[in-house]
Amino acid sequence: MAVYDLEEQETIDDLKAWWRRWGNLVTTAILVVAVALAGLQGWRWWTHSRAEQASALYSAVSVAVRGNDLAKAKDAVAQLEDKYAGTGYAPRGAMVLARMLFDSGDRAGARAQLQWALEHADEDELRQVARFRLAELQFDEKQYDDALRTLDAKHDDAFAGIYADLRGDILAAAGRGPDARSAYQTAMAKLDAKSPYRNYVQVKLDALGGPIGAAAAGVATPSTMATPAAAPPAAPAPAK
DSSP states (O other), rough: HHHHHHHHHHHHHHHHHHHHHHHHHHHHHHHHHHHHHHHHHHHHHHHHHHHHHHHHHHEEEEEHHHOOHHHHHHHHHHHHHHHOOTSSSSHOOOHHHHHHHHTTHHHHHHHHHHHHHHOOOOOHHHHHHHHHHHHHHHHTTTTTHHHHHHHHHHHOGOOOHHHHHHHHHHHHHHHHHHHHHHHHHHHHHOTTTTTTTTHHHHHHHHHHHTTTTTTTTTOOTTTOOOOOSSSOOOOOOOOO
């Protein structure tokens, strides 16, 4: 029995010696981990709470849109941009408000909201949509150079077709027919082959004379292709 008591005493002495050497460090490490965990939980709660508040404001924007209440939409978006700019709801609210402002005739306000969304959105896809709409607005105001510069920004291949199509519209309006045809050709190449939208682009391309280089290369286009004598006459070119 005395042997066991001696062994237990030695073990206790070893533990005391270890604790004297490492106790403060262990205590500090435990405190650091506890504080970090508490901070993480607090951050998660704070983030979740802000997301819920931002979601409620975005819902208010949606209600204002359905009721065509521009004043309420402005108020809700102003709060989103002021207090919750870091959430995904704020740039979305800005883009919705931009549409309402444009429809009401306030193009300067619409431009400001699209620019805000472009500068604050964290999602690449959302920024590319905002950029496209901003270019549309600039095009509508005949600010062709500004619109083209807006479209020059890097974008995903998924947006390449509609970006090129809008570029073609801008160039055509600016009187740059060959450049517009080239842009429409790019749009045709980038758009899904099964997309009905390609037919719309094709009409605009044909109205400008068809693909560039087709005649020089001896490639027949729908408007120049030779037809047998028995074939019906070609349809008139679509109105520009």
